[in-house]
Amino acid sequence: MTGTPTSPDIEEAVEAALGKLDLDTKTRLLAGQDMWSLPAVPEIGLESLVMSDGPIGVRGVRWTAGDPSVALPSPTALAATWDPDLARRAGTLLAQEARRKGVHVLLAPTVNLHRSPLGGRHFEAYSEDPFLTGEIGTGYVRGVQSGGVGTTVKHFVANDAETDRFTVNNLVGERALRELYLAPFEAIVENAHPWGIMTAYNSVNGTTMTEHHHLVNEILRGEWGFDGVNVSDWTAARSTVGGIEGGLDLAMPGPDTVYGEALAQAVRDGGVEESTVDEAVRNVLRLAARVGLLEGVAPAVTDLPEAVDSEGLAREIARRAFVLARNEDAALPLRPGTTVALIGAAARDARVLGGGSATVFPDRTVSPLDGLTAALTDGSLSYAVGADPNTELAVADKGFELRAVCRDEAGTVIGTGAAPTGALTWMGTDLPEGVTHDTLHSVELTGTFTPRESGPHTFGIKGTGTFTLTVDGTTHFDAVQRPADDADPFETFFGAPQPRAQAELTAGQPVEVSLTHIVALPEGPGFKSLVFALAHQAPQRDPDELIAEAVAAARAADTAVVVVATTERVESEGFDRKDLRLPGRQDELVHAVAAANPRTVVVVNSGSPVEMPWRDEVAAVLLSWFPGQEGGAALADVLTGAFEPGGRLPTTWGALADAPVTQVVPVGGELPYSEGVFIGYSAWEKAGRTPAYPFGHGLGYTDWTYESVEVHGTTVKVRVRNSGERAGREVVQVYLAPTTPDPDRPARRLAGFAGVTATPGETAEVTVQLPRRAFEIWDEGAWSFVKGSYEIQVGRSITDRRLTATINV
Secondary structure, eight states: OOOOTTOHHHHHHHHHHHTTOOHHHHHHHHHOSSSSBOOOBGGGTBOOOBEEEOSSSOOOSOOSTTSOOOOOOOHHHHHHTTOHHHHHHHHHHHHHHHHHTTOOEEEOOBOOOOOSTTOTTGGGSOOSOHHHHHHHHHHHHHHHHHTTOEEOEEEETTOOOOTTTTTOEEEOOHHHIIIIISHHHHHHHHHHOOSEEEEOSSEETTEEGGGOHIIIIIIIIIITOOOSEEEEOTTOOOOHHHHHHTTOOBOSSOSSSSSTHHHHHHHHTTSSOHHHHHHHHHHHHHHHHHTTOBTTSOOSOOSOOOOOOHHHHHHHHHHHHOEEEEEGGGOOSOOTTOOEEEEOHHHHSOOOSOSSTTOOOOSOOOOHHHHHHHHOTTSOEEEEOOOOSOOSOEESOTTEEEEEEEEOTTOOEEEEEEESSSEEEEETTOOOTTOOTTTOOEEEEEEEEOOSSOEEEEEEEESSEEEEEEETTEEEEEEEEOOOTTOOTTHHHHSOOEEEEEEEEOTTOOEEEEEEEEOOOOSSSSOOEEEEEEEEEOOOOOHHHHHHHHHHHHHHSSEEEEEEEOOTTTSOTTOOOSOOOOSTTHHHHHHHHHHHOSSEEEEEEOSSOOOOTTTTTSSEEEEOOSOOTTHHHHHHHHHTTSSOOOOOOSSOBOOGGGOSOOOOSOBTTEEEOTTTTOOHHHHHHHHTOOOSBOTTOOBOSSOEEEEEEEEETTEEEEEEEEOSSSOEEEEEEEEEEESSOOTTSOSOEEEEEEEEEEOTTOEEEEEEEOOGGGGEEEETTEEEEOOSEEEEEEESSSSOEEEEEEEEO
C-alpha cells in the first residue's frame, strides 16, 4: 500500500502531538536540524527524520564513496522503458536502500519536462511529455512509498532549465502551466498520494516558488488535496513571512534558515498567525507518522515488500531502457563467432550517472569493456581508446590510495577519515571522529598514486580557497584558488577542476601525492560544509594516432562497437548545454571507423539528446542513456542477443538547428515560455520539422504487425501479432488527434500506452483507457471538455502510426 492521505489514526496522533508543542519548538522543527535531517522532539515521541538525495540511488547523509549506494539507470532511461510497473519496482528497491541507510524520505522523483534539449539536467527528469512523465512518476512514487519511505516530487514547478536557476522568473501562460508543467505533479498527487513535494528555486510569473500562495495553497493543496510536506529546494527559502504564507512547510537545510527563531518572532510580532505555523507543523508531523517516527501510531506501511535483488534489477532496467534507434541489415544482435573491436574511452571508463546532487557512489561499476569481456570469452574481443570525451581533469580515482588527515592550527593531527576517491565532501557535522569545526584548521588528502600509463600526468584542484598541491616530493601549487565571477553558488560542488601540476611518471611506479586545504568556514552559527577534490588527467596521446589505431582495429574485426559519451561538464546540475555535440573528437572517430567497417555499431552514452551527424553511415545506433552500475553487463546482454533492447524514446532526438524550442537563457532575469503548449513532439510537428528520431521510436529484435483496433466509448483495444522470428516486447502507443485542426492545440497527444509480450506468430491484445483529461484544454480558468470528432491513432511512435479509428464525444 502507498498510504492513504487521510488516515484517522495518523490524524489523531498528529493533533495530539501538535497540542503539546510550544511556539519555539514548532518553528525549530520547521527549520531543520542540519543538512539532511529534522530535529527530534522527545517530549512528544518524535524521532529525527532523515532525508537524502535520489533519484537513481540513496546517497544517505554522507557524500562519499566510502558509503556506497546502488546506482540505477538515469530517469531518462527509466522513462524509456515505458513501463510504470518497472518504475514501481525501481522505487521498491530504493525504499529498501533508504531503510538500509536510515533514510526516511527520498528527495525524488524529478518530474520537470524536457522543454528544450539544451536543459543541462534533463537526464534527471523523465520526458518531454507530461502524460508519460506522470505515469512513470506515479509508478516510482508508489514503489518508494510501498516500502514505508516518503518521496518529494520535484521541482515544483517550471524548473526546466539551469541557467540563473536561483533568480530566473519563468513567464508561463496559464494554459501551458496547467496542460504541461503542472500536469505530472497533478497526476502523481491524484494517483500516488506522495508524502512530499519540493518547491523550486525559480519564480513563476513574478513570485518565487517558495512563496507561491496561488500554486501551492490554492492549486496543490486546495484543488488537488495534497496533504504532504512542502520542502524548499536546498537554500531556496528567502522570506520568513512569504514562505510560511506561501505554503512552505520546511526551509532546508537547517538550522539557521528563514524559519526557526525568525518565524517565532514573526508570530510574536503579529506578522504571522500561529495557526498558519500549526498547519505547517501538522504536515511535518503527518510525514513523520507515515514513516514511523511518531510514537503511539503505526506507520502508513506495516507490511514491507520482499527484498529486491539490486544488481539484477539495475541490469534489467538498463537493458529494458536501451533504445535501438537504427539497425540496418540486422547488425544487431551480434552473430555467434563475430570478432568485435570495442572502441572509445567511455567503453573502458564508463559514465553511469549524471553529475550534481543526483550523484551516488556504487560499490561496483560494470563498464562496456568489463561486460563484453565477460560475455565474449573466446578471444574475439579487442579494444582501442579511439577518442576521449574528457578534455579536462576528473576526480582522482583509479590508481589512487588516499586518506584524509585533519589538523588543528598548531599542526597536530586531530582525526583521520576515509577518502576512497579524491573528492572530499563533509556536510554539517559529518566529520571524522574527534574533529569539530571549531578545532579543524586544515585537511590533507594524502597517499599514493600508481599510474596505468607512462608520461606527463596532470594534477589539479576542484574547489575554492587556499591549497597546497605536492606530487612526488615537489610542491606545484601553494596559493588561493578563486571561483569564477559568474559561477553558480554551488560551483564548489559542481564546477570544473583547475589544472595545477604536471609530473612525468612511469606506469606501475607509485608516487606520493598530497593536497592540503586550509579550512575557512563562516563564523558563528549557520550551515557549514567542506568540499574540495584532488583531480587528475592521464597523459594525453596524439588524437590522430588514437583514431588511426581505432580504425585499424575496426578494419580487422567483423563488427566495430564504438561507445561515445557526454561528460560531467556537458550534462550536470547548475548549467545548461551550449550545443548538442559530442565533446572532443568523438564524431570524427565514428566517421573514420564507419568508413573502415560498414558493420559499425555506435552506443551513445548520454542522458539526453546529442547530435549524431554520422547516424546514416553506421549499421546500428543504440542509445544507452546513463545506464547505472550494471550498464556494461546489460550492454553485453543486448549486443549478444541474450535479451532485446526494450526502450522507446521518451523525448525527441534531433539537431539543435531544427529544434523548435531552444531558449533557456533569461533576458533581464526573465525567461518567457513563448511557445505555449507546443514543446517536444508537438512543437516539432507544428514547425514541420523532421527529427533524427521521433518521440516513441525504438526497434527490437523481432517484428510486429498491428492487426486491429476497436473502440468502445473511451476504451481502446488493440491486437498485435509478433511477426518476427523471436520473442519480444512491444509498446503499443495511442495518440489522440482532433479531426478538426486547431492552430492553438497540438495536432495529437499521447493519450495512453501499454506493453505486450509475445512469441513468434503469437497475437496479443492490449486495452488502453483514454483519460478524460486527453479531451480537455485549460480555458478561461477551468478545464473544458472539447466535444467533437477525434481520431485514435495507434502505432509504434508519434510518426509510425499503424491503425486509426474515429470517435465522437
